[in-house]
Amino acid sequence: MKKSIALLILLLTALANAGEPRPPSQVIAEAPAAHWRRAAPENTLYLELENGRVIIELAEQLAPGHVANIKALTHERFYDGLSVYRVIEGFVAQGGDMDGNKPVGEGKRTIPAEFSRKNIPAKQFTPLPGPDGYAPQTGFVHGFPAARDPKTGDTWLVHCNGAFAMAREQSIDSGGTEFYAVIGPAQRYLDRNTTVFGRVLEGMEILQQLERGNQAGGVLENPDNNRIVRMRVAADLPDKEREEFEVLKTDSSSFRELIAARSNRPEDWFVARPDYVDVCSVGIPTRRAN
Template structure:
């Protein structure tokens, strides 16, 4: 396979924890402090905070900006970020509607870095056609204007940006002096691979961060969204033994059943996911609980949190109960 420069540089029913969040908790992101902790000796757990949330604390994923990456072992749900990468999002929607990724494969799994999928063909002439409504070349969408962008600021300094926080539910950074904002390469974030030229991406080769957050990639590659469910299906893939984690044997590649927009999937086959609003009081409480761990296991609260260590809770909403048949009583 030709090694493009893109290769070289690049949640719970009701309020039970999602697999992705549970994984975060397993490495020490758990048990927050309640807003009323001054009046209580026992801090609230993450579950208790989530159980106490109101419907307005959550937002549903927009089916038009939600991708279903279906693999033989299950489904990965990806939320696109059109506010940061509008042209990439448009191309990705068209590619999905054209069935571009169907029957292609995951071709790379580099330890502590990324998993990447797309067309494994080495020769550009042998690569799969993009299909109607797509562009073969997109502008670099590494950053955007910070004007009129709602931004929920974290209180702690960051080594990679003047200021970090959350925008539209995504981990982000900004420079208020330059009036620029960009998405951060945190665990689970999805980016679009490119060649050496900044404008050489077309959104066909996507990758997801599976290791320590490679923030050096920020503003060097277009970030198009994040995984909100099914991350465990990607993070545990066998590591490639070739250069940069590519699979040397084609038989090692993981086949992609399909990648579709949720909007193009029958409602009965969709996953009804909500994500905790990052501008909610519950989210603020979770952040503070992570900055200063006061549950009894911790002896020394850190008083600090890194952007990529803030958990982003999600939940599956239960299916609506079927309406009773006409003329029949609702109860016996």
């Protein structure tokens, strides 16, 4: 009953001035310009692979240490010539310095984990109605799928498809250089076990084209087959080499309407309407800027 009431309130709020319920595609297409934000070049990475560019937005508010460190490593060209050496079908693509032999400069090889943050105000969190199997509450914050514990005030990013995170060894604070992206279904059991600090805006098809590992743990026999040509921070490149993206603001009324539309599809085609949507199924609309 509580779930139905919460969803009804969400739907009524989103559609108060919109007339009849609109399907998700229409909500996205008709979202006003003020409901979109530009992805900041200083927090956007370009992972250049042999078969194309993967564009990643970094979540500075949720994992400032990891964002600062990967930008420092990128500035010193640490990832250039390395590889995406561990690729497991339906799971993750992991890249970096497999042997741990490449020297680092200003960037650190290991940094403290940032599994969650306590300084994110509840009002900045757009919650989803209904239960979740992995967290007391799920929703969106600063344009990223996230979870929250209202009792402790902890907020963390979750492992949806396209999540960009830092791999680690047994020690909690052993990560720092070896990134990975989720290339299959949501891997929510990893939440708060590694630090998620970004998401792929464009280029998932490039990651999907990578050669899969054929050794233990999904490691490639020849990692150079998935060579990283270079990694760059978008802000460091000339304007002509940048690609500008806009992301629908997750605290906008358009996004709240999108949540309601995804939860209970209004199109006539649907016979069964589940009255539910999970955090990884809403999708955060992203488009190229004009």
